[in-house]
Every structure is written in structure tokens, then in C-alpha cells.
Amino acid sequence: MFRPVHYFGCFLLFVASILLVITTISAPIVNSISILRVDLAQNSSSITFGTFGYCVLNSAEGGDWCTGRHIGYDVSNELVRAESTGFSEAASNTANGLTNVMVLHPVACALTFISFLIACGAGLIGSLLGVIVAFIAWIVTLVVMAVDFAAFGIVKNDVNGDGTGSVASYGSAMWCLLAAFVIQFFGMVIVFFTCCSARRQKNRDRAVAEPKNDYGVHQKKSRFGRWRRN
Numbered sequence: 001m002f003r004p005v006h007y008f009g010c011f012l013l014f015v016a017s018i019l020l021v022i023t024t025i026s027a028p029i030v031n032s033i034s035i036l037r038v039d040l041a042q043n044s045s046s047i048t049f050g051t052f053g054y055c056v057l058n059s060a061e062g063g064d065w066c067t068g069r070h071i072g073y074d075v076s077n078e079l080v081r082a083e084s085t086g087f088s089e090a091a092s093n094t095a096n097g098l099t100n101v102m103v104l105h106p107v108a109c110a111l112t113f114i115s116f117l118i119a120c121g122a123g124l125i126g127s128l129l130g131v132i133v134a135f136i137a138w139i140v141t142l143v144v145m146a147v148d149f150a151a152f153g154i155v156k157n158d159v160n161g162d163g164t165g166s167v168a169s170y171g172s173a174m175w176c177l178l179a180a181f182v183i184q185f186f187g188m189v190i191v192f193f194t195c196c197s198a199r200r201q202k203n204r205d206r207a208v209a210e211p212k213n214d215y216g217v218h219q220k221k222s223r224f225g226r227w228r229r230n
């Protein structure tokens with residue numbers, strides 16, 4: 001009864017980890033996947049900000065130009081050049097500082113995938129460990145999502161508010177992260193409840209089976225044969 005639901009919960013954890021892969025491989029790994037995308041008004045270029053850096057799509061040099069891959073990078077540098085309106089020092093320091101935390105994208109991804117493996121591999125009863133790992137992964141996702149919205153919220157407001165006509169909007173990596181966060185939650189809750197219900201069921205069966213053992217009858221017939229103790 002619980003088993004198909006349990007596997008659906010596992011499947012959701014798998015889907016969440018795939019979505020987190022997409023966020024992790026955002027620019028400069030895959031140029032066009034962005035957390036925040038800025039379409040410049042002054043020329044036909046766009047800037048895509050990702051987990052480990054950013055890219056300028058259709059740059060003046062022809063083709064895309066990307067930064068190296070770094071933990072933490074300078075968000076404001078390129079924008080100040082492109083927008084020529086500048087950032088407040090505080091806003092730029094905050095946004096730049098927060099990019100260091102984006103290394104948690106792959107961490108959340110790995111933890112979610114591990115929780116999927118445990119929850120799926122350990123079976124119904126043993127998957128409580130999977131739930132614990134899923135919960136930690138979910139907290140990490142929550143933290144890094146809050147950081148992304150904070151850092152790129154600053155940039156987005158600045159770009160959209162400076163009157164240059166450039167447009168900043170959240171990109172697919174951000175929406176994948178948000179979707180992963182929601183899907184992870186449901187996966188975790190489903191695995192938790194199927195796991196606990198199965199445990200309770202097993203204990204109930206054991207309570208029914210044990211008095212019979214006092215009479216030396218080794219009978220373990222339970223309502224659900226597959227949860228018999230052996």
C-alpha cells in the first residue's frame with residue numbers, strides 16, 4: 001500500500017536533484033542558463049549571471065565572452081561598464097559577497113541526490129536516514145535560494161531602476177532552484193510519512209504476533225505478508 005507512494009517520493013527527490021544540476025551548471029558553464037539575465041539597452045548583448053561567474057552573450061568580440069569559474073565573483077564590474085550609472089558601494093559589496101555562498105548550489109544538489117539514493121535504496125523502513133539527509137538538503141536549498149534572491153534582487157532593482165532601459169529578469173536557473181525547493185519538500189514529506197506508517201504497521205503486526213509465541217506457535221501471519229519478520 002505504501003510502497004508506490006514511497007517510490008513516488010523518491011522520484012520527486014530525484015527530480016529535485018536534476019533541477020539543482022541545472023542551477024549548478026548555469027553560466028559560465030552553460031552560457032545561456034542564468035540566475036539573473038540582463039538584456040542591455042545600449043547594444044544587443046545580454047549578461048547571464050550564474051553560479052560560478054557570468055557570460056556576456058553576443059559580446060563585442062563576437063560570440064559569447066565568459067569569466068572563469070570562481071567561487072564568488074564580481075557582479076557589479078561588468079554592469080557598471082555596461083550601464084555607466086554605477087552601483088552604490090554597499091549594494092555592490094553585498095551582492096559580490098553573497099556570490100560566495102552560491103557554492104551551495106552543487107552542495108544542495110549532491111545532498112538531494114544522496115537522499116534519493118538512500119530513500120530509494122534502503123526500502124520503506126530504512127529510509128528514515130534518507131529523510132534526514134533530504135531535510136538537510138532542503139535547508140541548504142532554502143539558504144542558497146534566499147541568498148540568490150537577496151544578491152540578484154539588489155542587482156535586478158538597480159538595473160531596472162537606473163533609467164538606462166536595460167531589463168533584468170530572473171532566469172531558468174533561479175526558477176529551477178525554486179521548483180527544486182518545492183519538489184524536494186513534497187518528496188521529503190512523502191518519504192517521511194510512508195516510512196513512519198510502515199514502521200507503525202510493522203510494530204502493530206509484531207504486537208499481534210508476539211502473544212502467540214508464548215504458546216510456542218511460531219506464527220507471524222500479518223495482514224501484509226511482506227512485512228513479516230524473519
Ligand SMILES: *[C@@H]1O[C@H](CO)[C@@H](O)[C@H](O)[C@H]1NC(C)=O
Binds near residue numbers: 040060061
Ligand atoms: C555591449 O556592451 C557590453 C558592456 O560594455 C560589452 O561587454 C559588450 O561586448 C557589448 N556588445 C557589443 C555587441 O558591442
